Amino acid sequence: xxxxxxxxxxVKVGDLNRLxxxxxxxxxxxxxxxxxxxxxxxxxxxxxxxxxxxxRWGDDPGAPRVMNLWQGPRAxxxxxxxxxxLQARGLRLERIHSCAAAAPEGDWTDQAEGEWVLLLQGHAxxxxxxPDASCHLGPGDMLWIPPGRRHRVERTDPGAGCLWLTxxxxxxxxxxxxxxxxx
Numbered sequence: 001x002x003x004x005x006x007x008x009x010x011v012k013v014g015d016l017n018r019l020x021x022x023x024x025x026x027x028x029x030x031x032x033x034x035x036x037x038x039x040x041x042x043x044x045x046x047x048x049x050x051x052x053x054x055x056r057w058g059d060d061p062g063a064p065r066v067m068n069l070w071q072g073p074r075a076x077x078x079x080x081x082x083x084x085x086l087q088a089r090g091l092r093l094e095r096i097h098s099c100a101a102a103a104p105e106g107d108w109t110d111q112a113e114g115e116w117v118l119l120l121q122g123h124a125x126x127x128x129x130x131p132d133a134s135c136h137l138g139p140g141d142m143l144w145i146p147p148g149r150r151h152r153v154e155r156t157d158p159g160a161g162c163l164w165l166t167x168x169x170x171x172x173x174x175x176x177x178x179x180x181x182x183x
Contacts (some may be wrong), residue, residue, distance in 0.1 A: 008055065015051040022049060040071040044083070069120075075099045075161060090170035098124070099161030103152040110150045114174035115166060118142040122162030125154040147171045 023030045036042045043054035044067070054065060075081035075097045086093040092113075103109070108129060119137040126135045126143075129150040135143065145151055147169075156162040 008059075012053055012055060015046065015053050019046050019049065019051050019053065035074075035076070037074060038071045040068055041073055044073060069095060069165075070163070073097060075101065077158065078102075090173045092168040094164075094166045094168070096164040096166055097161055098122075098153070098156040098164070100158035101156045101161075102154055108150040108152050110148065111168075112147055112171055114147045114169040114171070115145040116142065116169065117145065118165045120163040120165060121160065122157035124156045124162050127152050127154050144175070146176075147174050 023033055032045060033042065036045060040054075046053045072083050072095050073081040077100050080096055080098040080101050083095045084092060085095055117137075119139060119141050121139055123139075124137045126137065127133070128135065128145075134154065137143070
């Protein structure tokens with residue numbers, strides 16, 4: 001077992017060395033690494049480059065990699081940071097962190113997919129067109145945006161920002177009407 005662990009460790013060291021070489025060659029990547037605020041964010045950045053640096057000595061390579069939703073990538077002020085957590089035919093689950101973000105004036109999202117949104121952290125305001133309406137969200141609030149319903153983010157909290165869990169659903173899988181209507 002010790003030899004297997006040593007070999008996995010040496011592969012990890014090789015991936016760390018490749019990460020250093022990529023960072024040395026790419027100032028934008030260096031800035032992205034500098035902006036990471038946790039070990040998990042660094043591991044996720046490396047994984048996005050095809051490098052595995054998160055396993056520890058003795059970790060079972062057959063075990064699934066545990067990730068923490070609260071420690072994913074963070075957005076800068078006025079930005080959103082998206083991370084696809086799961087993708088399957090007709091479904092996409094994303095973790096979105098936004099910080100003092102808003103859509104540009106007059107810019108509307110009009111997508112073919114339906115969108116189920118759960119706000120985990122922060123406060124946000126969404127605006128809808130046709131008919132005109134706004135919606136204020138706080139932690140734990142969720143809503144369904146049907147396919148084709150034009151909407152925009154009016155504002156999200158600054159500081160720690162907003163953390164969203166969003167499920168995009170292909171039109172052929174999307175329910176009609178609203179979800180979780182109290183009846």
